[in-house]
Amino acid sequence: ILEAPQPYSPVIRDAVAGSYLEIIAETEDWFKVQLPDGMTGWIPASAFTPMPPLSRDALIRTARLFMGVPYIWAGKTGKGLDCSGFTQMVHKLYGIRLRRDARMQFEDAAPVSKDPLDGQPGDLLFFAENGERITHVGFALGKGKILHARGMVRVNSLNQSDADFAPDLRRHFVEIRTFLGSLSS
Known part of the structure; x- marks a missing residue:
């Protein structure tokens, strides 16, 4: 998770599969996310993979x-x-x-x-x-x-x-x- 919506922005937190992230804002290429502890940061939209329906x-x-x-x-x-x-x-x-x-x-x-x-x-x-x-x-x-x-x-x-x-x-x-x-x- 990055500090700003820029490719070389400082990393402020590490997110792994299964992390709970609430999307609170978005641009064309970035999502602003909030973690359960209230911390916010940015993730490239390309880093998200929507989960397929459960089967x-x-x-x-x-x-x-x-x-x-x-x-x-x-x-x-x-x-x-x-x-x-x-x-x-x-x-x-x-x-x-x-x-x-x-x-x-x-x-x-x-x-x-x-x-x-x-x-x-x-x-x-x-x-x-x-x-x-x-x-x-x-x-x-x-x-x-x-x-x-x-x-x-x-x-x-x-x-x-x-x-x-x-x-x-x-x-x-x-x-x-x-x-x-x-x-x-």
């Missing part, structure tokens, strides 16, 4: 934009994400509020299936290393694929015949749940 495919396209972002414990921005911060942030971009931890997201989401290959794109796959406490979450891509933050945001598979099969994920899989209900692709 399972749109949610996954958005989630894929974060491929390669490093894993950072407690991270919940495009600069670094943990597993539940990743799922929380992507849902937030579509106006769906999730609680912060994987365990809490598991508690709040609607059950779908206990078969790891049943997930539709956008459903959430949950895992528990000790068999009880939920410790990991990621997005179902369909056909047993999962998009998740582990080391970095990446794709793995729970299908043994896939090259990117992750046996530890399959072993610790608990259940598929969703916040998307019967939303179609």
Whole structure:
């Protein structure tokens, strides 16, 4: 966020995906924005990307934009994400509020299936290393694929015949749940 509507104006704040910005004025090429703390500044109009209407495919396209972002414990921005911060942030971009931890997201989401290959794109796959406490979450891509933050945001598979099969994920899989209900692709 810049001090003035000029390309080389001093940067006064950093905005990341998911930041709440209210547009309070605009010119042809710039938006004047206000942050929740009242601070105002300018952002080039070209920096804004309107969100497509919510669908399972749109949610996954958005989630894929974060491929390669490093894993950072407690991270919940495009600069670094943990597993539940990743799922929380992507849902937030579509106006769906999730609680912060994987365990809490598991508690709040609607059950779908206990078969790891049943997930539709956008459903959430949950895992528990000790068999009880939920410790990991990621997005179902369909056909047993999962998009998740582990080391970095990446794709793995729970299908043994896939090259990117992750046996530890399959072993610790608990259940598929969703916040998307019967939303179609």
